[in-house]
Amino acid sequence: MEEECKIPLNTGLRGVTIANTRICEVDGKNGRLIYRGYMIQDLAKASYEEVAYLLLYEHLPAAEELKGFHTQLAAERAIPPELVAALKTRPPKALPMDVLQAAVPMLAHHDPDIAEYSREAAQRMAHRLIAKFPTVVAAWHRIRSGKDPVAPSPEFGHAANFLYMLNGRTPDETATRAIDTALVLHAEHAFNASTFAAREVASTQAHMYAAVSAGVGSLSGALHGGANAKVMQMLLRLGSADKVADFVNAELDAGRRIFGLGHAVYDVDDPRAHIIASMSKTLGEGVGNPRWYEMSTLIEKTAKEIFRKRKNADIPVNVDFYSASLYYYLGIPVDLFPLVFAIARVAGWTAHIIEEQFAGAALKPVLYRPESDYIGDYCGPEVCEFVPLEKR
């Protein structure tokens, strides 16, 4: 057994480095985010397909490679009619993340590669999952709204096709660009909680669907993928900018956190937040309703001022904060915000699962199996004496 290393217990492994990765660097001190060597600010100019390709294949695709990848993804977008039938059995009020978490292992039921444990099979499964995630989400939203699902169209890119299937109409260029960039920005973030869950499941040699479904489950938590919806609920509850100052003061007075502010890893502003904020501004002005964007900037400014005054500290803004108004402007229902996150992050999850299972000698992962310290002093330091039922 390895020499023991004392880490702080019950602190979620914060600050503890547990593995190497070639996929992503989150440099929280300097506010830098890098996927496979590239700065996020540069990747924000690329499409989601380019970035998914980069994550899976370790280089940005040349034009021909991208064309081939687009064709493959487009061919895999449709979901089996049996899955649509299963979705139709679900109660319309089901939490959408729970529907997605169930849909992923149901997709496994139809995958011809499911019993093959190899890098190539895992890559094919990754393509299918990336391609089908938007279709599942859009189909469920249509079904729960009493409408028929809209079949995917190979005419559109990945991002535009999602909006098309969701709303049943062709999105304009500004909307397409905004959702495409949002997907790029959310595609990957190192060992965040959902990716860690996916890698943990993958380490048992479970297949990609089992691991991705666990990622969806982890992302569904209020402290993770649920945060962007919480931000929008806050904006809607406030309703107008004149309520902001009182609200922020009251929340911070009560010691509550404001969703979208603060981050587990970033000490400075999340580099993605500024890119998202500027798109939210453009879209808000475009629809002649900058309110949600403006309220967001005001909340950020007010909270930062209070933090500086009271604690002489900065509170960084994170990616969820401006995603909220952006998705709202795009007409995406608030309870689907975490699903947009999932549609993006599935590229990162699948890349990490492949790294966990099939990386070369430099990264040799094994089944995650940490130790715990038993403090169950039910009978003092002794083992409890067992009393049979009839004598209890």
Added chain:
Amino acid sequence: MEEECKIPLNTGLRGVTIANTRICEVDGKNGRLIYRGYMIQDLAKASYEEVAYLLLYEHLPAAEELKGFHTQLAAERAIPPELVAALKTRPPKALPMDVLQAAVPMLAHHDPDIAEYSREAAQRMAHRLIAKFPTVVAAWHRIRSGKDPVAPSPEFGHAANFLYMLNGRTPDETATRAIDTALVLHAEHAFNASTFAAREVASTQAHMYAAVSAGVGSLSGALHGGANAKVMQMLLRLGSADKVADFVNAELDAGRRIFGLGHAVYDVDDPRAHIIASMSKTLGEGVGNPRWYEMSTLIEKTAKEIFRKRKNADIPVNVDFYSASLYYYLGIPVDLFPLVFAIARVAGWTAHIIEEQFAGAALKPVLYRPESDYIGDYCGPEVCEFVPLEKR
């Protein structure tokens, strides 16, 4: 940030203590397994309901408490007709663990407590999950076999009711006792991979179904819950005792591991293995076919002799090894073996999820968010220069 603690990277957190727990001690050096203060050898005399109650409520139930718990579980055994309808859309060849992983979030769609984040709601959800797991598994097996599901019967205890729903007939006392004890022995095992996955998901404040579904996904891996089925496949492939010696020699010569031998945590024999082995012996003799039990003992003996001779080391036998023949004697289909594991372990998972989310001050868990070390040297030590698509 905490002071940095260097742990060995990419080794699955082996030997690294990450949390306190009051639920379970696995003392691998001495081959001791303790749930909430009680030795597993003592708990093997109790029923699964008693042990599930102990795991959830921290004491063994008195007669009245047990009666109330049984009544509650029995009332929660039925699954919604909408879930049966969803199961009927699934291809009969779907991997059964994938069906269970999908069924768990589908159960969430019908839970009235789903939006409530409290210990009391989590306990109610735990009851429902424990009660419904056998029903889901039995229903799926009947449906894939072209039969109607058998409704649960409140007449039976938890274990007997599972066999009843699976086979459509009342199990005898020996079979009931064997499956009941097997469920007790598999109910809990500290921070094993599936429990760790469930806790990880729970740490995001995701609800119990999201976390349990992740546990099922983790358990589906060949290195975890899949091992008992692999043991049986080995026995069936060999077919008779005279093949054992050559097989074991060939496997160990080739450096392959034999499923059911060796363990991540135990240095000595798994204390559960001997209890299971003796039940397998009884059942095998009872049906006049001790072959599978006898082959198992011969494989164990042969492998241990070779290990001692070649490596001067012991190879411990683990719980999966004798579970295989036991479940086979009980008439459970081999591909459902990991699901029996899940039916047992859901008590442990739910206890851990409640501890993760609602433990008192002594155990203060936070979102799991480890660090990783980025070794992506795609452009040497520099960030890569972004080249737009048209110039690649």
